[in-house]
Amino acid sequence: MSPSKSQDALPPGQHEIGSLPRFGLPDYMHRFPSETKLAGLDIGGDISQPCRLSQELESLQRVDQESDFHCVTTWTKRNVRWSGYRFSEFFETLVRPKAEGDFSFVIFRAQDGYRVGLQLADLLQPDVLLADRLEGKPLPVANGAPLRLVAPAHYGYKNPKHIASINFYREEFIYRKGLSRVIDHPRARVALEERGMYFPGRFLRWLYRPMIGKTRRQFEKALQDHLAQTDQAS
Ligand SMILES: Nc1nc2c(c(=O)[nH]1)N[C@H]1C(S)=C(S)[C@@H](COP(=O)(O)O)O[C@H]1N2
Ligand SMILES: [Mo]
Numbered sequence: 001m002s003p004s005k006s007q008d009a010l011p012p013g014q015h016e017i018g019s020l021p022r023f024g025l026p027d028y029m030h031r032f033p034s035e036t037k038l039a040g041l042d043i044g045g046d047i048s049q050p051c052r053l054s055q056e057l058e059s060l061q062r063v064d065q066e067s068d069f070h071c072v073t074t075w076t077k078r079n080v081r082w083s084g085y086r087f088s089e090f091f092e093t094l095v096r097p098k099a100e101g102d103f104s105f106v107i108f109r110a111q112d113g114y115r116v117g118l119q120l121a122d123l124l125q126p127d128v129l130l131a132d133r134l135e136g137k138p139l140p141v142a143n144g145a146p147l148r149l150v151a152p153a154h155y156g157y158k159n160p161k162h163i164a165s166i167n168f169y170r171e172e173f174i175y176r177k178g179l180s181r182v183i184d185h186p187r188a189r190v191a192l193e194e195r196g197m198y199f200p201g202r203f204l205r206w207l208y209r210p211m212i213g214k215t216r217r218q219f220e221k222a223l224q225d226h227l228a229q230t231d232q233a234s
Helices: 055-059 087-098 201-233
Strands: 041-045 051-053 062-070 075-086 105-110 115-119 129-134 148-150 163-169
Touching (some): 041 087, 055 087, 087 129
Parallel strands (some): 041 163
Antiparallel strands (some): 075 129, 105 115, 105 163, 129 148
16 A cells, blocks of 8 residues: 555545646745755754765665645645655664764755754654655656655645755754744644644635635746746756
């Protein structure tokens, strides 16, 4: 059984869409990765030997997975085909030997400045991947090149694209301030509709849903402009 592949009912408050759009928080709409091929992945935080990995990833077992992808704004793309490496194997094989002690919290930093924290226990689930391929092709810029996290049980905002570094910490801490803290639930589990902090998931559905169309169009337009520019430059 592949995790999260389903014909069954959608999670609470979600509706299905036909393709996986380029999507995200408006702040990141016009920001793009400078490296679209994996040059290096910085491993840091409370790690005794911080390091930069690149080729090492290829020593891990490649895993193909079909899973549903759920954005907190209520859209879902079903049966997305990813390929990459299990986060748990990555952690045990490449990180653990460089680290002393126990970790419980992880912060991802992305090339576009995006930053997000997850609990290590959630990342060690078997359906969590560091993905570098989508639908049989290298991950496109739109969906996270060169490397992104896929954590199907958690809303899209816990699935960082364009990963630049992965930082491991002994204890969880507050890494966001102000309004962006309100929208970040520490776990953001889709099945429990943990869309955000303080406000119930059912309320946030209603708040987010009207934003989908415009956000999608703006993200797509920004991508087309970016691709046209990079074409010209090369
Ligand atoms: N680096 C980065 N990762 C990100 C985001 C972003 O803006 N920047 N947006 C998040 C949100 S809110 C969603 S829904 C998904 C969207 O993934 P997609 O563009 O492949 O559909 O990426 C998540 N990861
Ligand atoms: Mo999202």
